[in-house]
Amino acid sequence: xxxxxxxxxxxxxxxxxxxxxxxxxxxxxxxxHDGQEALEAIARQPPDLVLLDVxxxxxxxxxxxxxxxxxxxxxxxxxxxxxxxxxxxxxxKGLALGANAYITKPFSTQELLAQIGAQLAVE
Amino acid sequence: MxxxxxxxxxxxxxxxxxxxxxxxxxxxxxxxxxxxxxxxVLALMAGRGALLVVLSGLLLLPFGVLLxxxxxxxxxxxxxxxxxxxxxxxxNPAHRVALTGSRDMRRLGAALNAFAEAHCALxxxxxxxxxxxxxxxxxxxxxxxxxxxxxxxxxxxxxxxxRILLYNSSxxxxxxxxxxGPAGAPVGLGRSIFGILDQRLIVHALERVRQHLQQxxxxxxxxxxxxxxxxxxxxxxxxVLDQHGELIGFVxxxxxxxxxxxxxxxxxxxxxxxxxxxxxALGNIRAAAETVQQYPEMDAERRQRFGxxxxxxxxxxxxxxxxxxxxxxxxxxxxxxxxxxLATDLLLALQRNFAATLGVVARYQxxxxxxxxxxxxxxxxxxxxxxxxxxxxxxxxxxxxxxLAVEGRFVRLALRWSGAALDPQQLHEWEQRPCSxxxxxxxxxxxxxxxxxxxxxxxxCQADAxxxxxxxxxxxxxSQAEAQAPLPARVQGRPVYYDFDLFSxxxxxxxxDELPLRELAYTVFDTETTGxxxxxxxxxxxxxxxxxxxGRLLMQECFEQLIDPHRxxxxxxxxxxxLSAQMLAGQPSIGEVLPLFQRFAEDTVLVxxxxxxxxxxLQLKEAQTGIRFIQPVLDTLLLSALVHPGHAADExxxxxxxxxxxxxxxxxxxxxxxxxxxxEVFLKLIPLLAERGIHTLKQAREASRKTLYAKLEY
Numbered sequence: 077x078x079x080x081x082x083x084x085x086x087x088x089x090x091x092x093x094x095x096x097x098x099x100x101x102x103x104x105x106x107x108x109h110d111g112q113e114a115l116e117a118i119a120r121q122p123p124d125l126v127l128l129d130v131x132x133x134x135x136x137x138x139x140x141x142x143x144x145x146x147x148x149x150x151x152x153x154x155x156x157x158x159x160x161x162x163x164x165x166x167x168x169k170g171l172a173l174g175a176n177a178y179i180t181k182p183f184s185t186q187e188l189l190a191q192i193g194a195q196l197a198v199e
Numbered sequence: 200m201x202x203x204x205x206x207x208x209x210x211x212x213x214x215x216x217x218x219x220x221x222x223x224x225x226x227x228x229x230x231x232x233x234x235x236x237x238x239x240v241l242a243l244m245a246g247r248g249a250l251l252v253v254l255s256g257l258l259l260l261p262f263g264v265l266l267x268x269x270x271x272x273x274x275x276x277x278x279x280x281x282x283x284x285x286x287x288x289x290x291n292p293a294h295r296v297a298l299t300g301s302r303d304m305r306r307l308g309a310a311l312n313a314f315a316e317a318h319c320a321l322x323x324x325x326x327x328x329x330x331x332x333x334x335x336x337x338x339x340x341x342x343x344x345x346x347x348x349x350x351x352x353x354x355x356x357x358x359x360x361x362r363i364l365l366y367n368s369s370x371x372x373x374x375x376x377x378x379x380g381p382a383g384a385p386v387g388l389g390r391s392i393f394g395i396l397d398q399r400l401i402v403h404a405l406e407r408v409r410q411h412l413q414q415x416x417x418x419x420x421x422x423x424x425x426x427x428x429x430x431x432x433x434x435x436x437x438x439v440l441d442q443h444g445e446l447i448g449f450v451x452x453x454x455x456x457x458x459x460x461x462x463x464x465x466x467x468x469x470x471x472x473x474x475x476x477x478x479x480a481l482g483n484i485r486a487a488a489e490t491v492q493q494y495p496e497m498d499a500e501r502r503q504r505f506g507x508x509x510x511x512x513x514x515x516x517x518x519x520x521x522x523x524x525x526x527x528x529x530x531x532x533x534x535x536x537x538x539x540x541l542a543t544d545l546l547l548a549l550q551r552n553f554a555a556t557l558g559v560v561a562r563y564q565x566x567x568x569x570x571x572x573x574x575x576x577x578x579x580x581x582x583x584x585x586x587x588x589x590x591x592x593x594x595x596x597x598x599x600x601x602x603l604a605v606e607g608r609f610v611r612l613a614l615r616w617s618g619a620a621l622d623p624q625q626l627h628e629w630e631q632r633p634c635s636x637x638x639x640x641x642x643x644x645x646x647x648x649x650x651x652x653x654x655x656x657x658x659x660c661q662a663d664a665x666x667x668x669x670x671x672x673x674x675x676x677x678s679q680a681e682a683q684a685p686l687p688a689r690v691q692g693r694p695v696y697y698d699f700d701l702f703s704x705x706x707x708x709x710x711x712d713e714l715p716l717r718e719l720a721y722t723v724f725d726t727e728t729t730g731x732x733x734x735x736x737x738x739x740x741x742x743x744x745x746x747x748x749x750g751r752l753l754m755q756e757c758f759e760q761l762i763d764p765h766r767x768x769x770x771x772x773x774x775x776x777x778l779s780a781q782m783l784a785g786q787p788s789i790g791e792v793l794p795l796f797q798r799f800a801e802d803t804v805l806v807x808x809x810x811x812x813x814x815x816x817l818q819l820k821e822a823q824t825g826i827r828f829i830q831p832v833l834d835t836l837l838l839s840a841l842v843h844p845g846h847a848a849d850e851x852x853x854x855x856x857x858x859x860x861x862x863x864x865x866x867x868x869x870x871x872x873x874x875x876x877x878x879e880v881f882l883k884l885i886p887l888l889a890e891r892g893i894h895t896l897k898q899a900r901e902a903s904r905k906t907l908y909a910k911l912e913y
Contacts, residue, residue, distance in 0.1 A: 087479065089508045093486035096501070100494060160479035181482030185489040 079196050080104045080123040084114035086133055097185055111135025115143055125196055130159040138173055145174035154195040202275055209266055214259055276300030282845045290883050291861035292319045353453040361392045384798050387756045389720045389748035400425055404436045431457045469527045480516040484509050539678050542570035542610050546601050552584045559591050563601040570610050573678040582647040589629050594619040614671040620662035712897035716885050721747040722800040723878035725870045726813045727776040729768050733816045738764035740778055742796055743870030745878050752878045758799045759871040761786040776868050793826040808853045808877045810834035835880050837903040842887040856880050
């Protein structure tokens with residue numbers, strides 16, 4: 077069975093590319109447009125990996141990450157954070173909150189796919 | 200004792216004496232008479248009692264007149280003389296005694312005047328010597344003061360208790376009370392620094408300086424940053440040590456870092472906008488572009504959607520860049536130290552330089568518009584002169600005309616000449632040439648192009664074939680400086696900004712009363728009013744005040760404020776002070792001025808001439824403004840009556856006292872002018888009071904109270 081990836085991002089211009097790429101790579105793709113929606117989507121159907129933007133409306137990516145890790149059932153869910161902020165201190169905060177990987181925009185789609193693949197292969 | 204009282208006293212004694220002598224003679228005569236003769240005498244006197252009383256009264260009259268003349272000729276003259284000698288001796292050596300009374304007394308007066316003359320001459324000679332010695336000392340002090348006043352940094356020197364001993368004009372500008380809102384105190388000699396800057400910060404810094412000193416740190420300096428109103432100040436504190444290495448005070452050097460901090464944070468914001476602000480858009484473009492590239496078999500509709508993403512994001516990115524650059528254009532210019540200069544001044548400098556070094560005549564007709572430029576004027580003038588030299592040599596130009604025009608945010612300076620045109624290629628070549636006036640081979644010299652880049656400027660040439668004119672354009676950005684307010688004019692003369700005697704002053708004690716008059720700080724003030732009856736609605740229309748610290752009148756630290764009384768001003772009062780309702784319209788009201796005056800007078804003793812009058816006006820405002828003046832008050836009118844009781848009441852008016860004590864009167868009947876005269880009079884009164892055993896504030900106040908009661912009883 078193919079793995080499920082949840083894209084949590086409020087910018088349709090990036091979601092369109094990510095969605096297409098991940099589908100082409102054979103994943104089942106879900107999309108959430110803000111932090112709250114992302115948590116609800118996860119609760120409804122826990123994905124294998126969340127592609128989480130940091131700057132989300134309503135609930136920030138950091139908060140979503142924290143909430144996922146607070147739930148013992150979701151300990152194995154992979155979290156890849158995406159951000160337009162490249163500061164080291166933020167990267168370190170994301171990793172400390174339980175993200176598995178941190179990718180800074182702009183990124184190479186190949187690398188992103190490779191990272192997602194690697195994360196899902198760890199299990 | 201007053202002259203009239205004295206006369207009555209002597210007259211009574213004299214009549215008593217005369218009466219008893221007559222009675223004695225009468226008694227003896229009576230005893231010698233036989234009964235017949237006695238009856239005859241009684242018969243003689245019977246019915247003539249009234250006549251006898253009149254006769255004895257008439258007998259008293261010549262005695263009274265003689266007594267009056269004698270009193271006027273001797274004792275009164277003597278008392279007056281001794282007071283006047285006191286004035287000559289202690290206050291005003293130029294004063295001379297009045298020649299009154301008997302011939303002998305007049306001779307004595309003349310002799311005294313001659314003696315005073317000789318004394319005066321001697322004093323003058325001594326004074327000249329002392330002055331010579333002081334002048335040398337003063338020169339040293341002035342050198343320091345000059346150095347301080349020219350410093351761009353704000354410098355304050357304080358003693359251990361935080362009293363200000365020295366400050367420069369930059370410090371007084373930087374620490375103006377307005378900057379800190381209504382709570383700030385003004386900078387002034389003898390004032391506490393704690394009223395100006397946060398006490399905890401200074402105490403903490405002082406503690407660190409002490410630690411450094413204990414650890415023998417070679418640089419025992421502490422730094423702190425503090426906010427004052429909208430300003431951010433960086434302070435550096437260094438200790439002042441006495442000859443034993445004991446800390447006796449500290450120096451504070453203040454810098455206003457508001458602008459540089461603001462610039463830095465704006466530069467940070469700019470960097471962030473240019474980096475992080477572009478990441479998201481770039482990410483979107485890249486992902487879309489890579490996706491399209493990776494899946495060439497994508498259907499047309501989907502491909503179009505990706506194309507739209509790419510073009511939308513690229514547009515967003517361009518807009519973002521444009522906005523950022525226009526917002527921060529001033530930050531992106533190289534930070535070469537530039538100074539503000541008027542465009543016409545630049546033309547003038549070029550004109551002079553062209554004429555002096557090249558013999559090229561430059562004309563400029565006009566326009567007196569104030570256009571400010573930010574320039575490194577030296578290198579710009581050098582570079583342009585060299586360019587002009589090359590043009591003159593190549594094209595044979597002997598005469599040019601300057602034109603000045605504003606183009607948006609730029610000033611466009613044109614150099615017009617007629618004749619051969621300049622080849623743009625040639626101009627580019629010259630732009631690359633190093634322009635050093637010293638040596639052509641100076642490798643470090645900037646090129647004209649570099650100089651222009653520093654200024655954010657551009658250079659090009661154009662030929663107008665029809666008119667036969669050629670123009671070389673230099674375009675420079677208009678400086679932001681034009682919005683800046685002009686600097687306040689410098690105070691005339693070398694201001695008294697220092698008083699090192701305060702180093703030795705004891706800490707501020709509440710026991711002001713026991714302090715000698717000489718050591719106290721005073722606020723000498725005067726008010727002008729709409730009339731003489733505050734209880735009937737008369738109002739203060741002007742307050743003037745000046746400070747005395749350590750026995751010196753500080754002319755630079757004065758307070759002067761007109762006040763709108765919100766009521767008409769009677770003609771008779773206007774004739775005294777010359778202030779009309781129009782002059783006062785729009786001035787602050789008393790409620791706004793009193794708090795400022797209260798802060799000015801903080802920690803000082805109030806002094807005024809006929810203080811009761813001024814204080815009454817102030818006290819009547821207490822309920823309305825909530826401002827109370829609770830400090831001790833001294834009155835020069837009472838103090839003068841105290842030292843010169845022999846002078847009549849109308850001789851204690853301010854003009855008379857000033858004339859008597861040798862105080863030059865200027866600006867009488869302006870509040871500040873009167874306050875200054877009063878201040879000088881007060882300083883002259885201090886030694887006279889000391890002669891009468893009045894040394895401390897308490898003694899002065901108690902003695903004043905007694906004269907006040909004496910006057911009231913009178």
